[in-house]
Amino acid sequence: MIAIGLEGSANKLGVGVILQPAKGGPAQILSNIRHTYVSPPGEGFLPKDTAKHHRAYVSTLVKRALAEAGVRLEDIDCICYTKGPGMGAPLQSVAVAARTLSLLWNKPLVGVNHCVGHIEMGREITGATNPVVLYVSGGNTQVIAYSSQRYRIFGEALDIAVGNCLDRFARTLNISNDPAPGYNIEQLAKRGKVLLDLPYAVKGMDCSFSGILARVDELAAQMRAGTLKDPVTGDAVTPEDLCFSLQETVYAMLVEITERAMAHVGSSQVLIVGGVGCNERLQEMMGIMAKDRGGSVYATDERFCIDNGIMIAHAGLLAYRTGFATALEESTCTQRFRTDDVHIAWRED
Amino acid sequence: MISTTSIPQREAQPFLPYPFTETQPPPHLVTQGAEALLYRTHFLTPSTAAALKARPSKPYRHPTLDARLTKQRVLAEARVLVKLSALASDPDNEVKVPAVFNLEWDAARKINGLTEDQRGARRTTAAGAWLLMEWIEGKSVKDLLREWDSWFMATGSTASPEEVQAQVEAVKRLLRRIGRAVGALHSKGGVVHGDLTTSNIMVRPATNSSTSNGSAAPTIDENAQADDMPARPPNFEGEIVLIDFGLATQSVQDEDRAVDLYVLERAFGSTHPRQEGQFDAEVLQSQEGYRGSYKGANVVLKRLEEVRLRGRKKSMIG
Structure with a gap:
């Protein structure tokens, strides 16, 4: 069975075509393309401009995805789109595109939860069977484990998401948003040496990032004023050191809450999904922790970690095969859509 | 946090800091959580049962951050316990907690003035912290x-x-x-x-x-x-x-x-x-x-x- 997926919950517009063999077996990715709205350095992406970007590019991307996949329209079983969570305006523009295609091609619609899309794609690509999932992106920070047909949230960020913290600090430092602010922070952090004291805010399996951002912003202001010195050597602190300190602190928090969830549910597998999941330092730290627990870490590369259309197609098709479809009148989207609201009918365990 | 859920066996020996490596009979591992291991051992005399909460250092964390967190947490826990134990003399007191016997926030630290020889087994102990408390029966x-x-x-x-x-x-x-x-x-x-x-x-x-x-x-x-x-x-x-x-x-x-x-x-x-x-x-x-x-x-x-x-x-x- 073949599905086309449209994703546009944030600044990435993604279209993917997936084929799931009817008899089971691994899914085939026929095409997976993405176009990102990049805002200028020092600025975030605004919903209005992002929606405009998605509207401008969606038909081109759909055409390209179909051409690349080499499928005929009649082979496509359903059209999957992101129902939420995400930014309102970009979600709406993609939902309108999905509805238009549905009427144009006379195909059923499937509304997909963005987080479930990430989890299912991560499981499909890595082969992790029943992992504890760390979902970290610009909008979400959740530790998730599966139990009786729900992805249950064990811990999450109590205020801003970890990716949002990194993105906003990139704005503070005026780092380029191309290809992604987090990627550029990671490159700077590789050259950082000094670990500055930042707040460490873990409460049980939850964590908080807004205080850390406020503190590191303060330190950045001191650095620019030339008053920030390394407490040990007395050398001036560099932007590289700040990025290094920020990464070490927030990733240690993420690994800690994940470890707690693993101990709680008795699992030794961990799967990292979401845009921040591309970060190699996070993957490395998680790997050390998992090895210590006699387990292993599963992570994917930027094609599947960063928002994409294929994961929406994949999760949508899984639901469609259990008989789920979204009627045109109900094909809305929503900014708030929790991971544990979705009934995972396709998993039996 | 001690979790009662059983977890898969670690490959390495569970963390047991010096001087408990020398204790006879050896401490008995009761439970192993995400952050700490709980042993049953004794304090001063074999008849005084004690609970040892050992917090191994986390290798995934930056050593500076790890040392800071481990120390903060073991001290915070001990301070709360000591504060609550001090209420024991109050006749109306209804909150009972284990008494604190001893603690170390850096099991592998160097002690100024000690030679390699004098440091003895402490030299080889894994990094981490521990808190020794009264064992609660029941x-x-x-x-x-x-x-x-x-x-x-x-x-x-x-x-x-x-x-x-x-x-x-x-x-x-x-x-x-x-x-x-x-x-x-x-x-x-x-x-x-x-x-x-x-x-x-x-x-x-x-x-x-x-x-x-x-x-x-x-x-x-x-x-x-x-x-x-x-x-x-x-x-x-x-x-x-x-x-x-x-x-x-x-x-x-x-x-x-x-x-x-x-x-x-x-x-x-x-x-x-x-x-x-x-x-x-x-x-x-x-x-x-x-x-x-x-x-x-x-x-x-x-x-x-x-x-x-x-x-x-x-x-x-x-």
Whole structure:
């Protein structure tokens, strides 16, 4: 069975075509393309401009995805789109595109939860069977484990998401948003040496990032004023050191809450999904922790970690095969859509 | 945080810091959580049982950050325990915690002036921290309620209604005492536990206690009648002792106290579905439970209603 997926919950517009063999077996990715709205350095992406970007590019991307996949329209079983969570305006523009295609091609619609899309794609690509999932992106920070047909949230960020913290600090430092602010922070952090004291805010399996951002912003202001010195050597602190300190602190928090969830549910597998999941330092730290627990870490590369259309197609098709479809009148989207609201009918365990 | 859930075996030897590597008989590993390992050992004399909470250093963390966190956490836990233990002389005190015997926040540290030789086995010990505490005899409330459940399943249909009623009352009395103990922790102690579950609440049999004040400890006479039953109902007699203060903070905020109660309520509901219906009435609302335990309890319980509505989970965007 073949599905086309449209994703546009944030600044990435993604279209993917997936084929799931009817008899089971691994899914085939026929095409997976993405176009990102990049805002200028020092600025975030605004919903209005992002929606405009998605509207401008969606038909081109759909055409390209179909051409690349080499499928005929009649082979496509359903059209999957992101129902939420995400930014309102970009979600709406993609939902309108999905509805238009549905009427144009006379195909059923499937509304997909963005987080479930990430989890299912991560499981499909890595082969992790029943992992504890760390979902970290610009909008979400959740530790998730599966139990009786729900992805249950064990811990999450109590205020801003970890990716949002990194993105906003990139704005503070005026780092380029191309290809992604987090990627550029990671490159700077590789050259950082000094670990500055930042707040460490873990409460049980939850964590908080807004205080850390406020503190590191303060330190950045001191650095620019030339008053920030390394407490040990007395050398001036560099932007590289700040990025290094920020990464070490927030990733240690993420690994800690994940470890707690693993101990709680008795699992030794961990799967990292979401845009921040591309970060190699996070993957490395998680790997050390998992090895210590006699387990292993599963992570994917930027094609599947960063928002994409294929994961929406994949999760949508899984639901469609259990008989789920979204009627045109109900094909809305929503900014708030929790991971544990979705009934995972396709998993039996 | 000590979790009772079993986890897959680690490849390496479990963390055991010096000088406990030299202890005879060797400490016995009781449970292994995400952050710490709990051993049973002894202190000074073999007859003084002690609990060793060992926090291994986390290799994934930057060493500076790791040292800072490990030290902060072991000290915070010890400070809370010492603060609460100091209440023991108060005759009305209802919050009992393990006494602190000793601690080390950097097991592998160098001591100035010592030669390599003098450092001895300390030299090879793995990095981490440890806290040595009084060993609490008795059973956790979780185990006791589970035992009660199996007694009820085995004999509930054959026992007389009066007998069942008496046992239900015994459970209710236990729940009210838990409410009082948490109330005393919040008010007299000025501490929120941070991880209240029924595994972290112990019932220490009265015989082992020298400070039992008898005010809140009911006796259960019904045990005598239960002799011919296939299983005896558990004995709830003894004093309530709170353990595992790894996530505790010193706070007198209504919000923190309400969240503490909410954590207990959620944990209780998922662990003891049979007694879930009694939780609110006995632990929280009873005059012999949390509500009656101190003056500000009403305000905290009011706040708890807000916390419940809010839930722990907000809807997230993105």
